[in-house]
Amino acid sequence: MQFFKVHGLGNDFILVDLVKQEWPGGENLSESARRLCHRQFGIGADGLVLLHPSPRADVFMQVINSDGSEAEMCGNAIRCVAKYLYERGGIKKEVMHIETRAGVMVPRLVLENGRVAAVRVDMGIPRLERQDIPMIGPPGSVIKEPLVLEGQTFHITAVSMGNPHCVLFVPDVEQVDLYGLGPKLEKHPLFPRKTNVEFVQVLNRSEVRVRVWERGAGPTLACGTGACATVVAGVLNNYTDREVKVHLPGGTLLIEWKEDNHLYMTGPAEEIFCGQIPCS
Numbered sequence: 001m002q003f004f005k006v007h008g009l010g011n012d013f014i015l016v017d018l019v020k021q022e023w024p025g026g027e028n029l030s031e032s033a034r035r036l037c038h039r040q041f042g043i044g045a046d047g048l049v050l051l052h053p054s055p056r057a058d059v060f061m062q063v064i065n066s067d068g069s070e071a072e073m074c075g076n077a078i079r080c081v082a083k084y085l086y087e088r089g090g091i092k093k094e095v096m097h098i099e100t101r102a103g104v105m106v107p108r109l110v111l112e113n114g115r116v117a118a119v120r121v122d123m124g125i126p127r128l129e130r131q132d133i134p135m136i137g138p139p140g141s142v143i144k145e146p147l148v149l150e151g152q153t154f155h156i157t158a159v160s161m162g163n164p165h166c167v168l169f170v171p172d173v174e175q176v177d178l179y180g181l182g183p184k185l186e187k188h189p190l191f192p193r194k195t196n197v198e199f200v201q202v203l204n205r206s207e208v209r210v211r212v213w214e215r216g217a218g219p220t221l222a223c224g225t226g227a228c229a230t231v232v233a234g235v236l237n238n239y240t241d242r243e244v245k246v247h248l249p250g251g252t253l254l255i256e257w258k259e260d261n262h263l264y265m266t267g268p269a270e271e272i273f274c275g276q277i278p279c280s
């Protein structure tokens with residue numbers, strides 16, 4: 001079975017087009033994702049992205065994290081999917097509709113010499129109500145809410161972009177104990193479906209630095225939905241304006257929270273290689 005190895009700012013994925021080929025039986029998707037995403041025993045990736053036919057969009061994008069859990073949406077992956085569909089999938093449209101478990105997203109391609117140089121994605125609207133994150137607790141939004149973890153009090157802002165995000169503002173992201181705090185927040189009982197975690201250092205009202213601990217994948221070099229959640233949290237806390245350069249370890253995403261309440265994410269997408277997965 002053919003796959004493409006793709007990434008958005010180093011957040012990397014194994015992309016398998018199931019519009020053109022059948023997924024072999026015998027192994028469930030979670031097991032396959034864990035096996036194929038393993039950095040030594042497999043191809044190595046933050047996740048497995050499967051494309052399926054869709055009755056209401058150009059394609060349905062299914063996202064499986066490297067731990068085998070399924071995610072509602074993935075910002076870096078959707079840019080790679082749009083590039084793949086245009087350059088290899090026969091969908092010669094500059095504006096596409098990609099169905100996800102978080103709704104139908106709308107990527108617009110930025111073309112240079114017939115190639116996809118970047119992708120600007122309408123990521124939809126943020127969900128701020130606690131039960132929509134989802135998060136346990138009284139109704140309302142979660143903005144700079146105290147959360148006690150091992151005797152330390154953190155102030156969190158929770159945003160869903162279809163998938164859950166816990167955003168914390170810190171003076172220096174390099175000083176954050178990402179490997180210690182990340183998994184404890186990811187699996188905190190306040191988040192019944194776990195959560196992605198973003199540590200954010202505000203540089204100025206239009207630039208931030210972010211380090212991410214992703215639900216189901218751990219530390220990644222970039223997180224598109226996380227960058228969107230970061231800007232929503234930055235505006236809600238009056239730390240940033242609505243158009244922000246989000247600097248992640250793998251590179252920079254431009255995020256705009258427009259007057260239509262939609263988040264727009266602009267960034268690159270890369271195809272590294274293609275290969276064959278032996279069909280057992």
Ligand SMILES: N[C@H](CCC[C@H](N)C(=O)O)C(=O)O
Nearest residue numbers: 071074075076163223224225
């Ligand atoms: N680990 C995430 C999915 C991937 C999101 C991230 N890679 C992005 O670019 O948005 C989750 O379980 O919600």
